[in-house]
Amino acid sequence: MSPLPPAYDRPPRTRLDALSAGYDGRTVLHQVTADIPESAVTSLVGANGSGKSTLLSAVAGVIRPTAGTVVHRGGAPAFVPQRGAVSDALPLTVRQTVAMARWRERGLWRRLTGRDHSTVDEALERLGITDLAGRQLGELSGGQRQRAFIAQGLAQRSDLLLLDEPCTGLDPGTRQSISRLLADLAADGTTVVQATHDLDSARSGDHCLLLRAGHLDAAGEPGAVLDGAPALLS
Numbered sequence: 001m002s003p004l005p006p007a008y009d010r011p012p013r014t015r016l017d018a019l020s021a022g023y024d025g026r027t028v029l030h031q032v033t034a035d036i037p038e039s040a041v042t043s044l045v046g047a048n049g050s051g052k053s054t055l056l057s058a059v060a061g062v063i064r065p066t067a068g069t070v071v072h073r074g075g076a077p078a079f080v081p082q083r084g085a086v087s088d089a090l091p092l093t094v095r096q097t098v099a100m101a102r103w104r105e106r107g108l109w110r111r112l113t114g115r116d117h118s119t120v121d122e123a124l125e126r127l128g129i130t131d132l133a134g135r136q137l138g139e140l141s142g143g144q145r146q147r148a149f150i151a152q153g154l155a156q157r158s159d160l161l162l163l164d165e166p167c168t169g170l171d172p173g174t175r176q177s178i179s180r181l182l183a184d185l186a187a188d189g190t191t192v193v194q195a196t197h198d199l200d201s202a203r204s205g206d207h208c209l210l211l212r213a214g215h216l217d218a219a220g221e222p223g224a225v226l227d228g229a230p231a232l233l234s
């Protein structure tokens with residue numbers, strides 16, 4: 001198999017054109033135009049409040065653009081919001097949490113199929129949490145819980161995985177292993193977009209978008225984007 005071309009040469013999986021979005025009439029994301037290359041890890045970086053989560057939510061379809069467009073070349077994305085899509089106060093096991101991804105497609109009144117169960121098993125396996133399947137979500141460490149939420153995202157079987165700060169609050173070893181997992185997913189054909197404050201993780205990705213006060217400040221190869229933003233590195 002020939003190696004994939006660098007991210008900046010890959011076709012866009014998703015294209016943002018003059019995308020603006022916000023809350024209650026207040027615009028926080030201003031006319032962002034960018035491509036998200038397929039089969040690559042794109043990192044959204046920027047200071048607190050720069051609009052990373054808002055951009056992800058707009059790409060996920062959770063909030064509507066106030067202007068501009070998000071065009072997906074493919075199906076609906078899987079979105080793993082900050083702190084996961086379910087409260088860890090709910091009495092759910094890890095397996096039930098991951099299986100929720102399949103219920104969304106089936107509807108609550110249908111039984112999960114054998115393929116659904118295999119998808120859940122594969123997602124648990126891929127995140128290395130098969131042995132935690134029967135544990136309650138509320139009993140897990142931060143890193144274990146984060147893996148369960150990423151597994152839930154994977155089990156949605158989308159080729160576009162959107163993750164809001166998957167590494168926040170985790171120790172360096174766990175952060176590294178999650179970054180490696182994201183790279184493996186991209187190598188297998190999944191387009192990954194992560195909002196992150198972890199600059200090592202951003203640097204190890206393929207592509208980077210830097211937001212400043214809701215504007216796209218730079219885009220491209222991670223090293224070049226991050227080296228051009230010394231304030232972020234301090």
Ligand SMILES: Nc1ncnc2c1ncn2[C@@H]1O[C@H](COP(=O)(O)OP(=O)(O)OP(=O)(O)O)[C@@H](O)[C@H]1O
Pocket residue numbers: 023028046047048049050051052053054055195
């Ligand atoms: N649900 C919301 N309702 C109203 N305003 C919001 C909401 N979510 C975010 N904002 C505002 O939008 C702006 C951008 O926030 P956003 O969470 O997108 O930034 P961020 O870059 O992800 O920040 P952080 O790194 O702190 O997570 C901020 O001023 C924030 O207060």
